[in-house]
Amino acid sequence: MRRLVIAAAVLALAGCGGEAVVPEGQGAHGHGASSAAPPVPAASARFNDADVMFVQMMVDHLQLGISLSQVGLAKATTQEAKDLAGAIDVTQREELTMLKSWLKLWGKPEGDGANLHAAHGGQPLLDDKVINETKDKSGTEFDQLFLNLMTGHQGAGVEMALTEKKDGMNPETTAYAERVVNTRQGQISQMLKIIGGA
Amino acid sequence: MKLMRKTALVMAAVPAIVFITPVGSASAHGYVSSPASRSAQCARGDVSVDLCGQAKYEPQSAEGPKGLKNCSGANGAFAPLDNDGLPWKVTNTGQTLSLTWTFTARHATRDYEYFIGGTRVGYVAGNNQQPTNPTTHTINLGGFSGRQKLYAIWNIGDTVNAFYSCIDLNIGGGGGTTPPPTTTTTPPPTTTTSSTTTPPPAGGTWAANTSYATGSTVTYGGSTYRCRQAHTSLTGWEPPNAAALWEKV
Numbered sequence: 075m076r077r078l079v080i081a082a083a084v085l086a087l088a089g090c091g092g093e094a095v096v097p098e099g100q101g102a103h104g105h106g107a108s109s110a111a112p113p114v115p116a117a118s119a120r121f122n123d124a125d126v127m128f129v130q131m132m133v134d135h136l137q138l139g140i141s142l143s144q145v146g147l148a149k150a151t152t153q154e155a156k157d158l159a160g161a162i163d164v165t166q167r168e169e170l171t172m173l174k175s176w177l178k179l180w181g182k183p184e185g186d187g188a189n190l191h192a193a194h195g196g197q198p199l200l201d202d203k204v205i206n207e208t209k210d211k212s213g214t215e216f217d218q219l220f221l222n223l224m225t226g227h228q229g230a231g232v233e234m235a236l237t238e239k240k241d242g243m244n245p246e247t248t249a250y251a252e253r254v255v256n257t258r259q260g261q262i263s264q265m266l267k268i269i270g271g272a
Numbered sequence: 273m274k275l276m277r278k279t280a281l282v283m284a285a286v287p288a289i290v291f292i293t294p295v296g297s298a299s300a301h302g303y304v305s306s307p308a309s310r311s312a313q314c315a316r317g318d319v320s321v322d323l324c325g326q327a328k329y330e331p332q333s334a335e336g337p338k339g340l341k342n343c344s345g346a347n348g349a350f351a352p353l354d355n356d357g358l359p360w361k362v363t364n365t366g367q368t369l370s371l372t373w374t375f376t377a378r379h380a381t382r383d384y385e386y387f388i389g390g391t392r393v394g395y396v397a398g399n400n401q402q403p404t405n406p407t408t409h410t411i412n413l414g415g416f417s418g419r420q421k422l423y424a425i426w427n428i429g430d431t432v433n434a435f436y437s438c439i440d441l442n443i444g445g446g447g448g449t450t451p452p453p454t455t456t457t458t459p460p461p462t463t464t465t466s467s468t469t470t471p472p473p474a475g476g477t478w479a480a481n482t483s484y485a486t487g488s489t490v491t492y493g494g495s496t497y498r499c500r501q502a503h504t505s506l507t508g509w510e511p512p513n514a515a516a517l518w519e520k521v
Contacts, residue, residue: 081340115323165516167516218406226374232330252508254508257507260481262511263317266308266315
């Protein structure tokens with residue numbers, strides 16, 4: 075049954091390669107006016123399957139990254155690693171809010187990220203079990219494990235974003251993909267220096 | 273017999289797996305993060321992007337057919353990794369070396385092999401299991417000494433491919449003592465080019481690769497921002513792009 079669902083999702087994604095346009099009058103507006111949060115940048119209405127797939131996969135990817143960063147924030151022993159975990163946590167929450175609003179605007183479901191990942195090249199590095207297991211470690215052993223997992227996870231994000239830059243068409247989404255490439259690369263650089271010594 | 277049954281089980285599972293696996297992409301990627309392999313040095317910015325090319329963004333993707341002895345997997349985009357003339361940092365070591373792999377996805381692993389020249393100095397079985405977290409191996413360098421290039425190879429269990437990482441070593445004489453600093457192969461640090469190439473944005477004092485404390489203020493694009501959370505800045509985390517980190521004042 076589960077396989078059928080995956081298969082259906084793959085077929086739907088592989089399906090048309092067409093583009094879609096949100097009907098007039100449904101344009102996104104940042105809904106920050108009434109709250110203290112800064113407005114969420116809206117995505118324009120013209121998008122294709124690659125944009126949707128990237129955003130759906132990123133929603134899952136961001137959530138896993140947030141979960142891991144919270145463990146890092148609580149347990150990392152160096153200030154450098156703690157600061158990075160904290161910054162990843164808050165920036166990815168911001169990205170998550172933005173991406174969910176885009177899916178809503180486009181009339182697309184958030185989808186089942188794990189299945190999407192499985193359909194697009196195998197086992198993601200992180201899942202809840204892997205993240206939970208890090209909580210059993212402490213001290214420098216935890217730091218090494220946390221940094222290594224986060225480095226790999228963000229590296230997978232770069233791969234997804236490079237695909238979006240190549241295949242996507244929505245300008246806000248491809249611009250976001252460019253920022254994912256740059257910010258994750260910068261984070262990876264910082265983490266590799268902590269892992270291997272500067 | 274037991275093995276036969278296992279094989280039969282695996283075979284039975286194959287059709288479903290094939291069905292959901294896209295053609296031609298292994299997308300199980302990995303590289304040696306410690307000591308810093310050539311790929312890791314590209315990602316760290318130790319060696320500039322002009323020299324490294326794509327390895328800066330995808331240190332994990334030096335993928336090629338199994339059985340090679342090179343650093344790029346014979347993958348054209350990663351050819352700079354094969355260039356012994358680039359300013360790679362050299363790791364000083366004794367006869368025993370611990371290496372840690374970073375993976376971006378988990379994938380069934382046939383094994384790991386380590387070569388110096390044509391000699392296999394290390395082998396770790398993978399048993400077609402997913403890698404452990406973290407994956408650290410301790411190998412013996414087989415009596416080699418001096419300046420050597422170590423090939424670290426991750427052989428994937430269910431594709432024809434492997435991932436390649438090269439680590440430049442200076443192996444000291446017996447006992448693992450730190451060798452005298454004759455590592456003239458290490459050129460003066462080129463990091464200045466990579467870590468300070470990002471110019472301060474026009475009209476602002478915000479800069480990438482700078483440590484900002486909570487409450488500190490910067491200008492960017494004519495506006496002033498206050499840091500909401502301590503962090504080291506990055507390209508892509510410019511204040512207007514990262515409201516979670518910077519509040520406009």
